[in-house]
Amino acid sequence: MVSRSSSRSQFSFTIEDLGDPHEYEYTIYLRQSIPPGWTEEDWETDEDVASVVGQITAPGQVTATWDGSQTPGGDPDTMPAGVYSFDIFVREYDDVADPEIGGHHTQFPGPDARA
Numbered sequence: 001m002v003s004r005s006s007s008r009s010q011f012s013f014t015i016e017d018l019g020d021p022h023e024y025e026y027t028i029y030l031r032q033s034i035p036p037g038w039t040e041e042d043w044e045t046d047e048d049v050a051s052v053v054g055q056i057t058a059p060g061q062v063t064a065t066w067d068g069s070q071t072p073g074g075d076p077d078t079m080p081a082g083v084y085s086f087d088i089f090v091r092e093y094d095d096v097a098d099p100e101i102g103g104h105h106t107q108f109p110g111p112d113a114r115a
């Protein structure tokens with residue numbers, strides 16, 4: 001679920017692990033959506049990508065807020081105004097300092113949404 005609180009976009013999702021729960025790191029990648037009639041060549045490729053990163057120590061509800069910066073801890077409200085698509089990538093760790101033991105990726109809108 002995505003909602004807007006004042007001028008900040010909030011992302012809410014639940015991490016479930018019915019097997020052997022561990023620690024998790026999530027990254028939300030945001031990219032401006034391609035406006036109708038534009039081609040990929042019309043679209044900036046690297047400058048319009050932003051991310052939100054966080055960690056939780058057990059499965060559960062996550063709420064992350066994007067401040068409009070391109071990188072976590074960057075200057076707020078520096079990304080262009082517009083419509084953004086996002087991907088959420090969750091990595092599972094025995095301990096966040098230890099190697100990754102699994103991951104899951106989801107996308108919104110889905111890959112066929114531009115067709």
